[in-house]
Amino acid sequence: MSTDVLIIGGGLHGLSAALQAARRGVSVQLVERHFVGRHASGATAAGVRTLGRNVAELPLSLEAAESWHHMKALVDDDCGFVACGQLQLAEDGEALAKIAKRIARLEAMGLHHERLVDADDVQSVLPGVSPHCVGGAFVSGDGSADPHRAIRAFRDAAKKAGVTIVEECLVTSLTRSAGHWRAETIRGIFEARLIVNAAGAWADHISVLAGDPLRHAIRTSMMVVTERVAPRIKPVVSSFGRRLSLKQTSQGTLLIGGGSQGKLAADRQSAAVDITALASSVQAAIRVFPELRGVRMVRTWAGMEAMTPDHIPVIGFSQKVEGLIHVFGFSGHGFQLVPSVGRVVADLICEGHTNHNLDAFRASRIAIERVAA
Amino acid sequence: MSYDVAIIGAGPAGMSAAVRLRALGAAVIVIDEQPAPGGQIFRGIERNAASPVFPALGEDYAKGCALVAAFRASGAEYLPSTQVWQIEDGWNLFLTTERKARHITARAVLLANGAQERPVPFPGWTLPNVMTVGAAQILLKSGGMLPEGRIWIAGAGPLPLLYATQLLNLGGRIAGYLDTATTPKLSALARLPGAWREFGNLAKGLRWLRDVRRSGMMIKGFSDLRAEGEERLEHLTWEAAGKRHRVEADVLLVHEGVVPRIHETLALRCEHIWNEEQGYLAPKLDRWGQTSRKDLFVAGDAGGIGGWMAATVSGEIAALGIAGQLGIAANPDDLRQAAHLDQRRARALALRPFLDALYPPPRTRLADDVIACRCEEVTAGAIRSAARNSPADPSAVKAATRCGMGPCQGRQCGYTVQALLAEVHGLPIGDVSFFHIRPPLKPITLGEIASLEHAEGAA
Ligand SMILES: Cc1cc2nc3c(=O)[nH]c(=O)nc-3n(C[C@H](O)[C@H](O)[C@H](O)COP(=O)(O)OP(=O)(O)OC[C@H]3O[C@@H](n4cnc5c(N)ncnc54)[C@H](O)[C@@H]3O)c2cc1C
Numbered sequence: 001m002s003t004d005v006l007i008i009g010g011g012l013h014g015l016s017a018a019l020q021a022a023r024r025g026v027s028v029q030l031v032e033r034h035f036v037g038r039h040a041s042g043a044t045a046a047g048v049r050t051l052g053r054n055v056a057e058l059p060l061s062l063e064a065a066e067s068w069h070h071m072k073a074l075v076d077d078d079c080g081f082v083a084c085g086q087l088q089l090a091e092d093g094e095a096l097a098k099i100a101k102r103i104a105r106l107e108a109m110g111l112h113h114e115r116l117v118d119a120d121d122v123q124s125v126l127p128g129v130s131p132h133c134v135g136g137a138f139v140s141g142d143g144s145a146d147p148h149r150a151i152r153a154f155r156d157a158a159k160k161a162g163v164t165i166v167e168e169c170l171v172t173s174l175t176r177s178a179g180h181w182r183a184e185t186i187r188g189i190f191e192a193r194l195i196v197n198a199a200g201a202w203a204d205h206i207s208v209l210a211g212d213p214l215r216h217a218i219r220t221s222m223m224v225v226t227e228r229v230a231p232r233i234k235p236v237v238s239s240f241g242r243r244l245s246l247k248q249t250s251q252g253t254l255l256i257g258g259g260s261q262g263k264l265a266a267d268r269q270s271a272a273v274d275i276t277a278l279a280s281s282v283q284a285a286i287r288v289f290p291e292l293r294g295v296r297m298v299r300t301w302a303g304m305e306a307m308t309p310d311h312i313p314v315i316g317f318s319q320k321v322e323g324l325i326h327v328f329g330f331s332g333h334g335f336q337l338v339p340s341v342g343r344v345v346a347d348l349i350c351e352g353h354t355n356h357n358l359d360a361f362r363a364s365r366i367a368i369e370r371v372a373a
Numbered sequence: 374m375s376y377d378v379a380i381i382g383a384g385p386a387g388m389s390a391a392v393r394l395r396a397l398g399a400a401v402i403v404i405d406e407q408p409a410p411g412g413q414i415f416r417g418i419e420r421n422a423a424s425p426v427f428p429a430l431g432e433d434y435a436k437g438c439a440l441v442a443a444f445r446a447s448g449a450e451y452l453p454s455t456q457v458w459q460i461e462d463g464w465n466l467f468l469t470t471e472r473k474a475r476h477i478t479a480r481a482v483l484l485a486n487g488a489q490e491r492p493v494p495f496p497g498w499t500l501p502n503v504m505t506v507g508a509a510q511i512l513l514k515s516g517g518m519l520p521e522g523r524i525w526i527a528g529a530g531p532l533p534l535l536y537a538t539q540l541l542n543l544g545g546r547i548a549g550y551l552d553t554a555t556t557p558k559l560s561a562l563a564r565l566p567g568a569w570r571e572f573g574n575l576a577k578g579l580r581w582l583r584d585v586r587r588s589g590m591m592i593k594g595f596s597d598l599r600a601e602g603e604e605r606l607e608h609l610t611w612e613a614a615g616k617r618h619r620v621e622a623d624v625l626l627v628h629e630g631v632v633p634r635i636h637e638t639l640a641l642r643c644e645h646i647w648n649e650e651q652g653y654l655a656p657k658l659d660r661w662g663q664t665s666r667k668d669l670f671v672a673g674d675a676g677g678i679g680g681w682m683a684a685t686v687s688g689e690i691a692a693l694g695i696a697g698q699l700g701i702a703a704n705p706d707d708l709r710q711a712a713h714l715d716q717r718r719a720r721a722l723a724l725r726p727f728l729d730a731l732y733p734p735p736r737t738r739l740a741d742d743v744i745a746c747r748c749e750e751v752t753a754g755a756i757r758s759a760a761r762n763s764p765a766d767p768s769a770v771k772a773a774t775r776c777g778m779g780p781c782q783g784r785q786c787g788y789t790v791q792a793l794l795a796e797v798h799g800l801p802i803g804d805v806s807f808f809h810i811r812p813p814l815k816p817i818t819l820g821e822i823a824s825l826e827h828a829e830g831a832a
Contacts, residue, residue, distance in 0.1 A: 035769040042772050148772045168764045226819065227780060251775075256819075273812045275459045275467050276476075276825065283823045293820035298780045301811045 001164070003027040005349055006183055006192035008171050008206055010036035012147075013327050013334065014198035015154040016342025019075070021349045022161040029190055030158070031169040031183070037151035039200050040334070043303025045223060045245055045257045046147040047236050048336045050113050051086045051139045052102070056312050056360035057333075058111065060340045065113075065141060067339035074339055077153035080146025080250060085235035087117075087125055089136040089288060095240035096135045103137060113139050125235055130288055136240070144236050144247055147335070154338075171199075174209040181323060194349060196325045201268070201304040203314075203328035212320040213368040219307040219332050220262040220271035222278050227296045228252035237288065244284040254295060256285045259332060262302030271302040307331040308366055315341060315361040317348060325349065326363045376402045376450070378695055379466055379479035381457050381637070384412015385437075385681045386673025386688035387485035388444040393692035395447040399701050402450040402477065404457055404468060406815075410441050413487055413507070414681045416514040426517045429542035431535070433681070440685065458813035460641060464668070467813075467825070474821045481668040481695045484638065485688060488631035488674035491653070492785045494739060497600030498627065499747050506533045506628035519545045522623025525609060527598055529554035530630045530732045538584055549590035549620065551598060551611065553629065554732060596737070600625050630732055633675050636784065638664060640810040647803030651678065652734035652788065654807060661694025661705075662687055670695055682721035690714050738796075739789065746786040748779020756790055760797040767791060767808045780816045783808040 005021060007014045010032025022028045032038070048068050053061045071078050090096035103114050117125070118135045125138060159165060166187060173184040174195065183190040199206040207214040233248040244258040260281040262271045278300060286293055308314065311331040318324040327345050330337065347354035378394055380387045383405035394401045403410075411418045415437030421427050422438060444451075452470060459467040464482045468475055490507045497503060506528060512518040519540060524547050526533050537547055595613040600606050600622075610619045632653035635645065644657040644665040655677040662670045672691040673684035690709065697705030709715070739745065741754030751774045759776075763769035767783075767790050770776060776790060777783035783790070787808050795802040813822075 035764050035766055037772060038768065152773065168766075224819075225778075227816070272461075273459075275461065275812060275822070279822050279825045282819050286819060286823050293818065293823070295819050296780070296816040297813060297819055297822065298816055299778065299782065299811045300813065 001029065002180075002191035003029045003164075004192060005029070005194045005196060006031065006181060006190050007196040007198055008183075009198035009200055009203075009328075010155075010165065010167065011039060011041040011198060011200050012037070012150060012154060012338045013041075013330070013341060013345075014196065015151070015158050016338045017196055017198065017327060017345035017349070018163045018165075019154060019158040019161055020342045020346035022158065022163045024346060024350045026350055028163045029192065030163055030165045031171060031185055031187075031190065032165065032167050033170040033202075035167045036155050036165065037148065040303050040305040040330075041151055042147060043223065043301055044147050044335045045247070045255055046145045046150070046335050047086065047142075047245060047247070048081060048144055049086045049139070049142050049236070049333070050336070051088055051137055051142055052114075052238075053333075054312050055109075057337070059356055060337055060344070062111075062113070063343075064337050064340035068143075068145070068336070069141070071153075071339070075153040075157040077149065079150035079153050081143060082145070082250065083141050083143040085125065085138060085140045086142035087122070087136055087138050087235040087237050089122065089129070089133045089237060089239045091133055091239055091242065091288070093134060099135075099137045099240055113141065115139070126233065126237065128232060128289060128291055130290055133288065138235070142236070144249075145335075146250065150338070171206065171209065174206070174211075176211070176321070176323065179323070194323050194325065196327060196345060196349070198327050200328055201306050203306050203326065207326070207363075210318070210321055210324050212318040212324060212363065214314070214326070214363055214366045215368050216306040216308055216329055216366055218264055218268060218271075219305050220264050220302045221257060221305075221332055222260050222262045222273055222281070222300060222302045223255060223257040224278065224282060224297050224300045226254040226256070227298055229254065229295055233289070239284060239288060242284050243281050244288065246285050246289070253298070254292070256281055258284065264304075271304050273300045273302050305330060305332060305334070310365070313337075313341075313361055314363045314366065315344065316358040316363065319362065319364045320367070329366075374402075374477045376400045376477065376479045377699055377701065378402075378481045378483060379404065379464065379477065380449075380483045380485055381405075382412060382485035382487055382673070382675070383407070383410040383444065383451065383453075384485060384487050384673060384684065385414065385440060386487075386675075386684040386691075387412070387483070388440050389685045389688035390483055390485060390672055390692040390695075391449040392443050392447045393689050394696060394701075395449050397692070397696045397702050399696060399699070401447075402452065402479070403444075404452045404455050404466075406454065406456050408454050410444055410451070410453070411437055412681075415441060416511065421514065424517065426513070426543065429539050430514070431539065456815040456817070458815045458817050460637065460814075469815075469817050469821050472818070472821055472824075474817065474825045476825065480699055481670065483662075483670045483672060483688075483691055483695060484675050485672045485684075485691075486634050486637060486675050487684075488678060489634050489784060491629045491632045491734060492788070493627060493629045493735060494743050494745050494753070494789055495598055495600070496740065496743055497602075497606070499744050500600050500602055501605035502623060503600045503606050503625045503627065506536050506626045507631075509626050510536050510539070513539060519543060520624040520626070523548040523621060524624045524626065525549050525551065525620070525622045526626045526628075527551035527553060528626075528628035530628060531728065532631070533626070533628045536626070541584055548622065549592060551595065551609075552591060552593045553598075553735060629735055631674065631678055632788075633677060635675075635807070636782065636810050636814055638669075638671065638675075639807060640812065640814060641666060641669060643669065645807070648677070649803060650729050650733065652736075652802070653678075660690075661697070662691035663694055663698075668695075668698065679722055679725060683718055683725075686714055686718040686721055690718070739793070745789040745793070746774075746776040746779065748781050748785070749775040749777075751776040751786070753789070753793060756793045757797055760794050765794045765798040765800055765805050767794065767806060770794065771808060777808050782810060
């Protein structure tokens with residue numbers, strides 16, 4: 001079958017771009033190697049965070065923040081989004097000083113979403129927090145969502161908009177001739193005018209197949225989920241300079257992460273939990289919230305996602321190959337960006353350009369030739 | 374701490390392996406959740422030896438005393454009341470004893486962690502006072518506890534009959550027995566010659582049956598059993614001879630056979646084989662009990678249901694295989710022959726083909742309103758509708774329904790999800806994979822994992 005666009009990768013970024021492009025009348029096929037949301041998008045902590053974002057990402061992040069508050073308009077479901085706030089703790093004076101400096105810099109740029117809070121504010125937002133926390137940063141409009149609900153909502157909305165989604169469909173080769181792409185997959189041949197590389201941790205592989213070889217690392221962040229406990233933690237909590245993120249889901253379970261890394265298999269196809277590394281995130285959680293000591297953990301996992309050297313994504317047309325758009329490398333914080341990045345990629349698909357300046361996200365910065373030169 | 378071999382499970386397989394490996398001079402550690410050695414079958418045997426419960430538990434139970442004594446004398450390091458909650462390559466084992474976590478290493482691992490009861494969802498199975506026969510037997514062996522009130526048993530296989538006999542020996546009463554076994558098929562009878570060799574065992578089974586018939590109601594040839602009640606079990610209903618029957622009941626004990634514990638081998642990504650007749654997965658093992666992963670061995674029911682005598686022999690075989698591989702014994706094959714292990718195993722397994730054919734797993738279609746995942750209360754209907762919207766992959770159903778996300782990690786619902794996916798996608802069950810198993814293998818507290826030494830350095 002031949003369409004305008006073939007999107008490779010059924011994570012949230014692939015789905016979001018597919019949905020928003022199809023709504024504007026282009027024909028879209030999406031192929032996913034396993035099932036939609038199998039990788040980073042299903043493994044995610046699903047924090048919706050503008051707090052502490054790299055400034056290069058902020059315009060996209062602030063646009064996305066707006067969308068999260070009106071998610072129903074985009075996918076006919078709120079995706080479980082709750083604006084419960086994001087709180088970044090300072091566990092000592094040095095951390096607090098660094099947070100204050102960051103907020104001052106944002107203010108100078110005219111950005112007022114982050115608020116500096118003191119120890120008393122922290123106690124009132126987060127009763128039970130250890131008294132050694134001296135303050136922090138708070139964004140009241142941030143929060144978190146339900147990743148599986150988001151995946152279902154984006155999938156169903158995309159299908160409704162006319163996207164053809166083919167699961168258990170691994171792309172094995174890509175060739176381009178006469179302005180047309182031909183993709184070989186384990187489920188047959190797909191043809192399209194444009195290709196979107198939204199293959200997450202395997203984006204490097206797709207870039208090689210497409211003739212624009214790029215290099216990225218793979219992040220294997222781990223998560224812990226506990227048994228259900230009585231509600232006690234409202235905002236999503238992180239700690240400046242520490243590997244910690246902690247939230248309570250709408251189910252009542254606690255979700256602890258923060259970037260402790262699992263073990264990547266030698267073939268880069270899977271990642272396993274490294275308990276010793278994970279224990280350090282759990283220790284960080286208990287240090288901030290001593291009463292969590294007795295809570296039982298139920299499950300842990302390691303998710304996989306592409307990571308760039310500067311920890312910001314690759315978004316935009318390939319500078320090397322025609323008809324190829326990259327969107328990957330979110331380096332552990334791409335969930336929040338799903339609505340705005342999908343909109344931007346849909347712009348590129350439909351108009352060939354977009355209103356956001358994508359210079360910081362260009363693919364050439366991780367091109368293998370350049371690295372070698 | 375570092376060992377040649379870490380054995381998980383101090384049942385017949387684990388104990389006999391430990392005894393053998395110690396005799397060959399290996400440094401062995403044996404880890405078990407229970408406070409004393411014996412496994413499921415010989416649970417609490419040292420303490421019970423002096424109690425009035427002992428004679429009621431039967432002849433097989435008494436045979437465990439010698440094995441436990443040999444294990445105690447073997448010099449293997451033994452960690453009771455300890456859970457292994459994570460195994461990483463290398464091999465690194467993470468354990469918790471009395472709320473304190475720690476880490477040991479071993480050159481080889483032997484999983485001798487036995488079987489679990491096959492979960493059988495049916496309407497009302499999650500009601501309080503509906504429990505498994507196995508759970509009731511644990512109460513009996515660990516504290517001499519008997520259920521009270523009108524006790525019903527529903528199930529098939531040797532265990533309910535054995536438990537019923539034990540209960541009657543102790544002066545308990547059974548209100549009725551709902552026999553779910555289908556009438557023996559010709560295929561089962563065809564295997565009788567082998568079974569006759571173990572005539573002793575068969576005769577015992579028949580004696581149990583007679584005792585049970587005498588004690589109360591024996592019901593056969595029924596369908597659609599339902600456990601009903603408001604807060605807990607109040608009555609049972611079933612369909613027979615075109616009519617709905619109803620009885621009052623205080624306790625219902627259910628049992629549909631046992632299946633290997635595979636969470637450990639699944640978590641370690643060993644290859645598994647689907648046993649179509651018994652409807653379970655078991656790790657693929659070589660003739661020494663080694664899995665598809667080097668230096669990871671399985672013995673006893675964890676490698677396929679064979680009963681305690683076969684488990685004892687397979688423990689010895691695995692011990693020799695490990696000793697050979699680690700260079701502790703030069704001639705494992707000679708030792709294997711000298712001890713007649715293959716003949717002993719064949720004898721222990723003689724009755725198995727007959728039992729397997731006699732007691733196939735139930736294959737009735739689950740109604741949509743029956744709960745399949747008790748942790749997250751997900752119904753068969755919800756699983757079917759998620760399955761229609763996704764590839765035949767249990768992980769997709771898990772993400773869509775939360776089924777299997779609870780503390781049991783699919784120990785209760787795994788096979789049900791597999792069967793429902795096969796049904797919806799029109800595939801043979803064996804072609805559908807099982808859930809991915811994530812650490813921890815046992816729920817542990819955040820405090821326990823935080824107590825791991827060296828963790829701070831990893832930050
Ligand atoms: C543990 C963890 C916690 C996180 N927490 C947060 C958070 O709190 N907040 C936040 O904003 N972000 C967070 N993130 C990041 C966020 O989840 C990701 O940035 C986002 O989900 C990436 O989506 P994606 O679509 O790019 O990638 P993915 O969801 O990984 O999708 C890529 C897809 O491509 C498919 N694919 C690959 N190769 C092929 C091929 N050859 N053919 C066909 N298909 C292919 C894969 O199977 C995969 O499904 C977290 C990530 C992880 C792992």
